[in-house]
Amino acid sequence: MYENSTELAENKLLLLHIIKSVTIPISNTQLTDIVLENSFVNYFTLQQYITELINTDFLKYVEVNKKKSLQLTQKGENVLMLxxxxxxxxKLNQIDEYIHTKIESLKKEFSITADYLPANKDSFIVNLKAIENDTLLLDLKVNVVSKKQAVDLCTKWKHNSADIYNKILNALINE
Incomplete structure (x- = not known):
């Protein structure tokens, strides 16, 4: 499966480096996107590496803002440093350049959330949230009458949150 143990070790170290370099909580999906877009390993090998790194206590899952994120453990940081x-x-340069160009979109993915839950048989509660630098900017819950409205609100919020946030703020501050 692996060309050699050096390649295996390098790939796992690269994953630890990516997670450390991103500096914000990163989901398995985001890590997968980074690795696949840079053609380092295939999807199944990547998932195996993540599982192995968790089992050896180099990585762990933590919940941040109701999302599961991968985090480097102290043991993982020590191994990476050594x-x-x-x-x-x-590979280091390729990853560092990639992260530098994508960090803003990664931050946005993490800090803008939108989800909905059924309130009763005829309505849904939509929760729109914006977080910046661990500061809650907006946490808005809205009751809508259909699942389609709930999905539409979530989609609009994820794609245009800055503009919507500004409009809400202006409507509340200005007459």
């Missing part, structure tokens, strides 16, 4: 030089400089 063996980072085993990651090829070209």
């Amino acid at each position: 063996f980072k030089d085993r990651i090829s400089p070209s």
Whole structure:
């Protein structure tokens, strides 16, 4: 399955480096996107690596703002610090450049949330939330009459949250 143990170790160290470099909570899906977009390993190998890193206590799942995120453990940080030089400089540069260009969209994915729950048989509660630097900017709950409205609100919020937030703020502050 693996070309050799050096490649296996380098790939796992690279995952630890990615999680440390992102500096914000990162979901399994976001990590998967980063790794696949850079063609480091295939999906199934990546999921196996993540499981192995969790089982060896180098990574752990934590819940942040009701989302599961991967986090480096102290043991993982120590291993990365000791063996980072085993990651090829070209892969390090590729990842660092990628993260630099994508960090804002990663932050937005994490800090803007929208979900809905049935309130009763005829309505749904939509919860729209914006968080910036661990500060809650907006937490709005709205009751709507259909699932379609709930889905539409969530979609609009995720795609245009800054504009909607500004409109809400202006409507509340200005007459």
